[in-house]
Amino acid sequence: MDTFENFQYDSASSYGGMSVVDDTSSVYTANTTNASRVPVDLESLSITDDRSFTSSPNGHSHAVHNKTPSRNAIDEDFDAVLDDLKDEGQVDLPPHACSYCGIHSPASVVKCLICSKWFCNSRGNTSASHIVNHLVRAKHKEVILHSESPLGETIPECYNCGSKNVFMLGFIPAKSDTVVVLLCRQPCAAVSKDISWNPALWAPLIDDRSFLSWLVKPPSEQEQLRSRQISFQQINRLEDLWRENANATLDDLEKPGVDDEPQPVITHYEDAYQYQNIFGPLVKIEADYDKRLKESQTQTDITIRWDLGLNQKRVAWFCLPKLESGEVRLAVGDELRLKYNGGLHKPWEGDGHVIKIPNNVSDEIGLELRRSEGVPTEITHGYTADFVWKSTSFDRMQLAMKTFAVDEKSVSGYIYHKLLGHELEPQVLRTQMPKRFSAPGLPELNHSQMYAVKSVLQKPLSLIQGPPGTGKTVTSASIVYHLAKMNPGQVLVCAPSNVAVDQLTEKIHATGLKVVRLSAKSREALDSSVSFLTLHQQVANNTTHVELQKLIQLKNEQGELSSNDERKYKALIRQCEKEILGAADVICCTCVGAGDPRLSKLKFRTVLIDEATQAAEPECMIPLVLGCKQVVLVGDHQVRLR
Template identity: 70%
Template sequence: DDPGDDDIHDFSKRDLPEHACKYCGIHNPACIVRCNVPSCRKWFCNSRGNTSGSHIVNHLVRAKHKEVCLHKDSPLGETILECYNCGCRNVFLLGFIPAKSESVVVLLCREPCLSVNGLKDMNWDLSSWLPLIDDRCFLEWLVKVPSEQEQLRARQISAQQINKVEELWKTSPEATLEDLEKPGVDDEPLPVALKYEDAYQYQNIFGPLVKLEADYDKMMKESQSKDNITVRWDIGLNKKRVAYFVFPKEDNELRLVPGDELRLRYPGDSTHSAWQSVGHVIKLTAQEEVALELRASQGVPIDVNHNFSVDFVWKSTSFDRMQAAMKTFAVDETSVSGYIYHRLLGHEVELQTVRNTLPRRFGAPGLPELNASQVYAVKSVLQKPVSLIQGPPGTGKTVTSAAIVYHLAKQGQGQVLVCAPSNVAVDQLAEKISATGLKVVRLCAKSREAVSSPVEHLTLHYQVRHLDTSDKSELHKLQLLKDEQGELSSADEKKYKALKRATEREIAQSADVICCTCVGAGDPRLSNFRFRQVLIDESTQATEPECSIPLVLGCKQVVLVGDHCQLGPVIMCKKAARAGLSQSLFERLVLLGVKPIRLQVQYRMHPCLSEFPSNNFYEGTLQNGVTMNQRLSQGIDFPWPVPNRPMFFYVQMGQEEISASGTSYLNRTESANVEKIVTTFLKSGVNPSQIGVITPYEGQRAYIVNHMARNGSLRQQLYKEIEVASVDSFQGREKDYIILSCVRSNEHQGIGFLNDPRRLNVALTRARYGIVILGNPKVLSKQPLWNSLLTHYKEHECLVEGALNNLKQSMVQFQKPKKIYN
């Protein structure tokens, strides 16, 4: 198996140099000395930090070590400090004396050399003996005190920590401060904070959380082996073998995405030997089939279809990159500007503005005209090193982001880096930015190069393959050979790789903008790139460590776009989620007092659909950029209870059931009614692609899909084309008509997933023309937010029951909400 270049990391650059202060990490050669005790040899700086003595003096006193050596790049070069006369190296005894006439000094020990009689008669001024350590600090002109800026960006170590680590060094000299802070195996992880002393503390808190999530992810994915898989075989355009199969899934379990790596196994039979191969998921079909492009081309048992097994091949790449980014943030002072460093850690710094001339108009070529709040957003972002843009549903986040990137790129500060946690969002943004005429390179993970993309022409791998210059012909020749034969001779392979790398670099360097996922920003192909300006879209769906990957490539100006009133990052490990890994950087900055600039005009929803979300999630600030007339469903005959109000809450009293898997829920009555609503829409002329069915439970999702296919009165194919999915997978997207099936209907249990106001917000804001909600008001009304939603529908005479062709106002009683929602 070829591990691919993705896994090769050069972490050495991310470590502190050996001569960094073992307490605080400062490594300016003029500011540090090495303890010269052979068993120790650690470096320390001459800053006091938060303690009464400088770090080096602290160490010497705590460890009872007495000899030091200067750094080779310090003004005196590599020098062991010792008495000029007797060679004594005890720094507690040493001091300088000047010559009486010349501008010459020497180190002399105070006992006994300073009191030797004969010296008095010589050319030295003994009365001016100046101790090397003064006020518990080395003489500042011999070992410099690090600058205030250097000290502010160093680890803020306390006296207690110093004592602890010195104790630890007595038994394990190689121990680090991280070892000191490491929680025990069974300890609850430390929770995230609002502010951090320094980037080491940040790393100490987030590092273990990322590890928890990684371990959980690994455990979960590797336990997902499925047997008895039926495979159908195909061959791709690139002549590679593709296996199609259904990969059953349940709630809370892994959702496969293109680029995932799976291992397909065949146990063997009387005519076939056992076989296995790894491949990448290249797509998921509408029929819920997985298409797996295999790495192996030989020996594939293509005449067999049954009894295959599939394992998930877990990769640590994304987690490794998060850890590496946090480390870089701590040890590399060029990773982000000083200002960004302190702002990210929540330090109170005087606000800075970005000095540059503002453009005369804030729109960009190839993009729609901007509205007032979008113009305001672009204008303020250009003047600030740190800004947040909140884009409620349908408010033109992508266009605004593209306009911002356009103006950033025109400032001539180098290439702009544009990221988002999801590939879909990156593709959308890349497309819009490219429309402004900027040169965009979309960098895809190697594992996704075979995955089709709407912006394929912008991808780096496509551009490398299609570069049309004669000097690239060597690369093309080798590429053709590789495609035909499947592999190259090792010499050719070497040549091919080198040529490819050089070409990739050349293309990427010539771009104005690089677009990739947050994790993609840690790709080794970008390791030598620097980006002063970074925009992260959907940033409220990324964890902080994920967001830090694109930031530590030299960021001086950052724009975070997102909406903290919609769903946040998905954290699978409950322990890590409880400790706060699910809070995005955007949210923390909001809590720190950074005011997001809100885009205020929504262009998606019929005004009657945006009313409730605006009032309940956006303080009533959401304005409508579309009129009722623009959202009339012309020629669609659908039984809306109130004409001109394409919405209703359809009261359902059917019971919830536990699904066959035992881990999810379904509701048969709701499913049957979903099918009837879908059929009515289809009959009235709505296209299947215009309809989305949202349900929070995988059990219900699967049940609806099956039920429609079996019981729908129209052609099966029509129902198959209707997207039925979770709230989460609809985030960031829209449909003309949305049918929401709530499922939960029980006396005493809660409403599960529906409890999260952000999930409700997302569910309610996907529809452009109309929405139908199916649920049990008796159960839902216990939750305050649902109670107000139900009241809203009731007040507008949109709370109905009965047959779909004969809907009547419902008189169902609501329950008292349990607590006030705020």
């Protein structure tokens, strides 16, 4: 499993993409800041002749330090004066200077869209480039290039879905040779049927922990030598400081008191209490940071288009300018609070959850209000929107770590010690192996996939890795099929993201197993390819509870039920959910979703976690502490398993 420190950022390095790009002259993205779906001119790009940037045999590029650059005397004088001025604090770096090292040539820096700080694409003294270091440490994932860079003020975005997550983005050279297409690895590159490019050529934008040099140029050797030399430790402390104070600088590190860091993450723990003592404060820091970020995003002067949903709930449609500028991240299910304090109506506020976020079709956000009464629908202008922060995911992580520590039945002894990094004799589970490893309804497995399936079925803890495009979803679904057939009880299948859970749910359903997709209440209104497998849909479609069907119909027609009926309705829903969950072979949900109270009474002996590399370690704990004795982790390269 990966640690918090090493939150996913290693990309499949087998795909070094430089050579493919040499004769490339345009990049397609879904939306550049200037225009939509227009090739960006790459004409002025030159990448290969930058001899100051070299690659060492282990593939880690770094500045060459053992060679004095040839600079003439005038230059040196100039530098001396410049250094003096710097000492006196009279020369300010431009706003786009790297927040770590001060490098500021426009082609070499990018701005983090989340915190608006700039970072360069050089590694300095660390193994990752400064921008990648920052994105990983801060868990920010979106950037914009400098307006004076060769590609102009461009936000790298998926051509297909508009996703800006640079860790998921890659490019495919189009057949025409003059353009590349940016696509996210999942799902767009995987499902792309466009004949003008070949998905097999997909390569990540971040390779070997820095941005590809045609996208963000590594700074020259001279620039690197002149820049502030910042250590990995300083970077970590600076990032921690920024969570408290976004304007902190390296100078603030010198101040007393700031050195009280949380205990570092280690690879071997005495016991689960030590584990909890180390990860607990880290999760708390994450939660505080997330809360402050969300709460600082109040937006005023919002114009609303009022609407009524099919379920008779009030829906507000509006645009958030901050969202367009990338300052705010919004996901379906997030809660927002709308307020009206203008003079045309008495003050009003109402909470709701987001049912639609901006996409390629429209920039509007849809917010379904919790209560329909008293909404001033005659007023359309002058609203304020606040983010309502929810601690659910962080609470569930903390609870899982506590359960891991205090409840000895939460995981098997073997898994307990393995997770804490203790040395153990390998164990083999005694079960009957299947005769065939391919699963019904799924493509036949190839040799390496078959080997993967075979090797995990009898191991209490295993890890499957493979680069994108190696059929990990089919392999995972085949494993789940056999685990469900070989073992008593239900298999719990999780991934950090809803997208990944849905894909896996679909494949597992194809094998004929009884699958339930458990989604958060706030996401129930959402349509997906596996809607019919979601618990709430299965409840709605059940035929065994006639009275419940009547009440559901009544509620849909009237929007609300009498309090007596509502009580009956809720009790029947709980009953029905219990039956459906109890009859399932497999239950699929996000890692955080595994902390849903509806699962708390169930025990899951067998757990598979997909995209485990992209989950924080305490997040993976949530599905594990429900009694697991066998765990399969699936991820990209670089999963660190203890």
